[in-house]
Amino acid sequence: MIHTHKFETVVVGAGGAGLMAALYAGQGSDTAVLTKLYPTRSHTGTAQGGIGAALGNLEEDRAEWHTFDTIKGSDYLADQDAVDIMCQEAIDVIYELEHMGLPFDRTPDGKIAQRPFGGHTSNFGEKPVRRACHAADRTGHMILQTLYQQCIARAVRFFDEFHLLDLLLSADGQACGVVAYEIDSGDLHVFHAKALIFATGGFGRLWEITSNAHSLTGDGPAIALHKGIPLEDMEFFQFHPTGIYKMGILITEGVRGEGGILRNRDGERFMERYAPNLKDLASRDVVSRAIYLEIRNNKGIDGGRYVHLDATHLGRNVVETKLADSAEFCKTYLGIDPALEPMPVQPTAHYAMGGIPTNVDGEVQRNAQGAIVPGFYAAGEVACVSVHGANRLGTNSLVDLVVFGKRAGKVAATYCQQNDWAELPAETWEPAQAMLDTMLRHAGNYNVADLRAEMQSLMMDHVGVFRTEEGIQIALTRVRELQECAQDITVMDKGKRFNTDILEAIELRNLLDLAEITAASALARQESRGAHSREDYKARDDENWLAHTYASKMDGQISLDYAPVTITNHHPKERTY
């Protein structure tokens, strides 16, 4: 059965960016939010350590310093005008979150509490600064809850457990709606919209060891890619230094912010060698590479593929109040009390710096020259503005969500007021229905879980922290074979009601398409910058590669184009911490 709906603004995704966009779009347009989960299940809720803004509540701080740190952290690939907007607007948006009720921790005089975080400094790199506004180590949870609470207060319309299947563009290339699969009934729904905001989050499930939820399968960017929209800077994916060994579950950078120390098998504080100034609080790409190098040099604990994160000197009070969730993960999954024993950690795939290209108003770009797709917006991790460049600083994902979610929502509402409804294309639900029918009918030779596991292991081995041409090529070739295999699978569940079996198969296809684009973008970039570290091209090459990648796929062929980075005040310099 096909259902049709008409909303001026349709937001896809109900994490921090989607909810913030919905709150603002809803002030000027009839708005609906679709999510394949319940809103409160979104991955924003797992963010721990804090949200950065130069409030200066505990010591002097300035937005310009935050801007500089973000640009330096990005290895000079971020667009500096966008970073400036983000760091300036972060301050007011934090106050706005507080006004909405967010229960930040407090300073002794009742202001929002702040703590140090990796790569955040005062006076252009001089020393660590307390900038991360926090609510224990569940800041993301508090942001997600607070924004959802506000959506309830303002009666935002939600379609919970609706899975995105297709993006609808009008004959003249305007965004005009989506097709979604109602998980409970198996029915297709066509949403006709004037403005469409994608806030579908990241795709860490490309990798074997990841901090990301099972649901982070990149449905939004994959579907945009299928419709001819390029994906920007996909070779830059952040590995967070401290995931729980083998599981990937995140241990917050706040542990190091509070004074935690990384140690190798000799007990050595090895970050002193890699980043003499900021040490354990250097940028995440720097720390992740250092851990890999320690492991490679046989300095992993007991010769294994992990190092220790030591918080035993911080005292039980700090561990149990400021780092409560991380402590609890260790107790639950490892049987370790971090107040008494060090935590075994390894880098874990964490955050997509790349994604759907947008400008600072969230408008989606359809090429490297910056032409936009009218009516189409993206915000949050799915989008590439680019404010994170080649490596994101800790806390800046949450800043990005609220600042650009808000901007996209506002601009979408204005667009709705100024524009008429674009006409839906001749076919809307038909291709999605045909895909579902084929998948249900086909008796194939492959198992979704097997294909997914192989892809994740390939990406971990060859398109992870360190990369070579040979390795990336191996991954790319095999990923293309896996894409073929993913057309020849058996979906065991043939039913309509809550068929998560077919959804996992669709998610796998989305992941494989993003794996191909990620590997192709990484293969082409012959330099090392931020999270993209090529062992065969070890240096950053500003002469040839100070550029954003735009990768698209038409008729089965990937094409790569490049756009210049916007530089305003900070000219690229050597990056040391």
Added chain:
Amino acid sequence: MRIKMRIRRFNPETDSSPWWGEYWVDVEATDRVLDALHQVKWYQDGTLTLRRSCAHGICGSDAMVINGRNALACKVLMQDVGDVCQVEALRSMPLIKDLVVDMEPFFAKYRAVLPYLINEELPAAGERRQSQEARARFDDTTKCILCAACTTSCPSFWANEDYIGPAAIVQAHRFIFDDRDTAADLRLRALNDVDGVWRCRTVFNCVQACPREIDVTRAIGEVKLALMNGGD
């Protein structure tokens, strides 16, 4: 180690009533029950249906009854389940399929307590000030992830599904005791209803069930006290 999974199955399209399915899985001692369920779904029977997302106890998707007790499947390790791991959907909620229940009645009760900060006055600049003591007053109840483990473990809820339940009271507590909020009276009035806070008989099942270790019964007790001390 090899463990038998006993899973209560129900497919609304083919089954007239639920039945028990049995599956053997090979797991590590430190695997989660969620990993064992995935092993069944991915390699034995793709029709097995459950909700899950973050897999580390934060998103609240995978609350279910494991060996008779409410818990998140991603927070119970296989080394703690014994020889047989019996898994079924949350009780007293409309069953959709296998381990998936209809959450809408649960969220309707959540919405009924006005779960958002109400305060029309904004400071001239910056944040509202709040003392560390005032912030600590409601810290415990900010941890709630709306997984429904507490409410569906409560005998008062099993006996009367109109009871607003511990989760909604926890959410109300989070605002009633936030000194920035001005609408405690509204919430207390809603909780003073015949299906409100007084249906709590302090059985403490909710405290055992809560995967976030919230002292739920204490929070409910504080709401009761607030009602006796001047709420209407």
